[in-house]
Amino acid sequence: MYDLKPATSYTSTSLHEAVKLRLDEPGSFTKTVEPQTIPQFFREACENYADLPALVWETPGSGVDGWTTLTYSEYQERVEQTALMLLGVGVEERSSVGILAFNCPEWFFAEFGTLRAGAVVAGIYPSNSAEAVYHVLSTGEASVCVVDDAQQMAKLRAIKDRLPRLKAVIQLHGPFEAFVDQEPEYFSWQKLQERTFSNELREELVARESRIRANECAMLIFTSGTVGMPKAVMLSHDNLVFDTKSATERLQDVQIGKESFVSYLPLSHVAAQIFDVFLSLTHAGCVTFADKDALKGTLIRTFRKARPTKMFGVPRVFEKLQERLVAAEAKARPYSRLLEARARAAVAEHQITLIAGKSPSIYGNTKYWLASRIIKPIREMIGLDNCRVFLTGGAPTSEEMKKFFLGLDMPLGECYGMSETGGAVTLNVQINNLYSSGKACEGLSLKIQEPDCNGQGEILMRGRSIFMGYLGLPEKTEETVKEDGWLHSGDLGYLDPKGNLVISGRLKELIITAGGENIPPVHIEDLVKKELPCVSNVLLIGDHRKYLTVLLSLKTKFDGKTGIPQDALREETIEWLRDLGIHETRLSELLNIPSDLQLPNDTAAQAAALEITAEPKLLEAIEEGIKRANKHAISSAQKVQKFALIPHEFSLATGELGPTLKIRRNIVHAKYAQVIERLYK
Structure with a gap:
């Protein structure tokens, strides 16, 4: 049998309790995916792809052309150094490490270092107020917090006296105030990374990692309720690894070692975790980090550098791309505008034919080939000419927007999931319609609760990626996940005749903005x-x-x-x-x-x-x-x-x-x- 921590229930609301895993779910896929801790999953990828590029980020004045590239073996070394560093400042087993920073390589190092040290990752949105940061750190029983810069450090200074368990605050980027590295509980990341650690500490790291089990909590995702501060969704190692492998199984045309990703959506959100952090490992992909102004206009510059092969974005991201392209087209000469409009129409017509499951005629193929040559420079301009998969989720996407991007040879595939499902439940990769979120991923089940005459009802989900529970909230957990394992989403929808999930509304009152934020x-x-x-x-x-x-x-x-x-x-x-x-x-x-x-x-x-x-x-x-x-x-x-x-x-x-x-x-x-x-x- 698998080496799991003893557990009596499929749910838990404590960082110190494990859960039973649903290893008997229907379908062969569930049975073939063995439970695995995230450190095991990470080590496997790093050893298998040691010499391939893993992470790329901009470093003005250093690196190659101002960019630094890290191989998988170097990635593994940085994570080990980070794990030792966290042990050195006093990270406690089964406590959490808060990460209050914009996407950067250190976010990844801190995440995997935390997990290797037997602790739990708790991402915090950089836009959070000091009081909201306090809520995450106190709820998550944090013993260490990693912050981005002096602005984020100021939030910690304002609340630290109310967090007696918090032993250390580590600042990633300067400028640094005088108290950093002078006062005992405040550290700069760079100086900690330069330390040499004792054999005793290395032995402690080995011992801690040996105690980690796949059915323990690995990550807290803070998601909004209808009132008050966000609830802490507890995701186990198995939840995250299983959802990643399930999504990978659904994705087509994976080219191991040749996939490129851009990390720009908040890593405190489950979608960015699965897409940026974990899918990149199953693909032996290379992740390029965007800068803090990505969503204010610099994202395209990063796309041009990285040439991503897969892209995930909330609808607002694609909306901004559309606005930029429409504005650029408006400045073009009348003849160019007419030519581009006709080319887009021809490409969209070809895509709609494929979506309908029909074979284009020789004439249709020829027209598409010519039109795509006109469209390609537009995709090159935004750095998405190599991209083969475009996924969107987190909020509904209008049919109008989908049709716009069809004309650019960029079919948007919707996916559906929640923090509580550990990531994606459906992926519309084999796009055969423009209205659904696709079919359930491998090893996951969907059903509609008490459907009405139109087949519409509450969407229920079940599988190994369903979360452990809400930290410290047993009643809320019982409301969401029933004893039979079905998660009640609060969303309304129906299944079409082909098994595609169509989302039609929400039972809950949460507002989801165009940017995908739950309000x-x-x-x-x-x-x-x-x-x-x-x-x-x-x-x-x-x-x-x-x-x-x-x-x-x-x-x-x-x-x-x-x-x-x-x-x-x-x-x-x-x-x-x-x-x-x-x-x-x-x-x-x-x-x-x-x-x-x-x-x-x-x-x-x-x-x-x-x-x-x-x-x-x-x-x-x-x-x-x-x-x-x-x-x-x-x-x-x-x-x-x-x-x-x-x-x-x-x-x-x-x-x-x-x-x-x-x-x-x-x-x-x-x-x-x-x-x-x-x-x-």
Whole structure:
């Protein structure tokens, strides 16, 4: 039998407990993938591909042409040195190591070094506030934290006194404040890497690594809930290795030793972990690191250097590429624009023929061959001419965008997964439609819970990559993973006749932005309400959008019999306005809308919302309140950028509230669709 740590349950909410593995899942693939720790998985790749390039990053003034390349054998040496370094500063077994940094080779060294030392990796988004960083480190029982630069170090200085278990903070990049390497618990990465470590410490590393088991926690991924701070998703060594091998099995045309990847999406997210860190190992691929401004415009420069053969991006990344290409085309001469448009149409037509499972005619093939020669320079311009696989996920991708990239010979394959599934559950690699996320990966099962007449219901998933549990949250774990092993995703969808998963919505209220960030609306709505006592309802908008906005209603009186909101403002609203030097007592006067607004009347409300021209002092005060609320945001992506006032409070009578007085978000979205669209122009 496999060498696993004794366990009594398939779930765990403690870093010190192991779990039983579902080794009896249906299908031969599950049985052929033996449980393996990540250090074993890593060592195997490094020894098999010792002389191949593994990591590439820019080092101005050094390296070859300002770039440094590390082979797999050198990669292994750096990881071992990092593991010894972490032992030297006191990393504890089964504690976590927080990594608060943008993607860089040291992130990878710290990750594998942590795992070799018998600890757990806990990535932290660089945009997180100091309080959000504290939440990750305290929840994860961190004994060491690795930070990017002085800006991130300042966050640690602000919270370290509240983290008695945290023994060391290591800063990767300068400039360094005077206390680094002077005070006992603060270190620079470079000086630690230069140390020579004793044989005793090396023996301790061997001993620790020998105690690691595949069914123990390897990584914490912090994912948002509907309220409060993020939950810590516990992923075992087996979860991550199995999902990686499952995804590799689904990917086609893998050319061992010739694959190129670009690391630019946050490594604290499970998608970047699987794609950048682990898939590169199964492919013997080379990972090139983008810089911190990748998503602000420098990503294409890295693409041109790396010439990736596989690319994963959230829809917003492809949206930005599309915007750049459309802008470049607009500057071209009319004849060039016409030629490119016709070439794109011919390439898209060829791709659609292939997707439909048909064989192109000789004429069609010839037209495609000629058109692709015109399109190729465009792909060369963005550094994606060698790319054979384009994957997108984390948020829905519009059919319009998919068709745009078909015309560039870049078919976007959607994939679906969650932090709780250890990565991808489906991969649409053999693209035979533009509407689905593809079929389940090898060794993973999907089913639809209580499907309706259209086959739609909650998406359930099961397999060896399903997470261990939420750290310290047994009740939340039991809500998500049932005793039978099925994970309840909270997402709505159906399976088409060919077994492809089609996602149609979400049961949960999480907003997923165009950048793929999970946003808990209730938490942000409460922050705004706290800062603006005049506001009754706050509704966060941002699903599939570039940024967050809110709809706001001011507090008014209600008709005691009908429950319909009235025009008269509540006393607390009047007092709040008076402090601003505003003396109106009726909503219609304040917003310059009809005083005889007929409610419940959706048409009247919609028309009034579009006509609102509020008192400037009121708008300024609301804007200041939102700015104050934004100071408490967990990350930059969770800050509200714009707002709009609506002409009445939510109520049962007007349809925005359900029987249990919960907001019917889809009703509000439909009712004020035109107002919402204005916020994104």
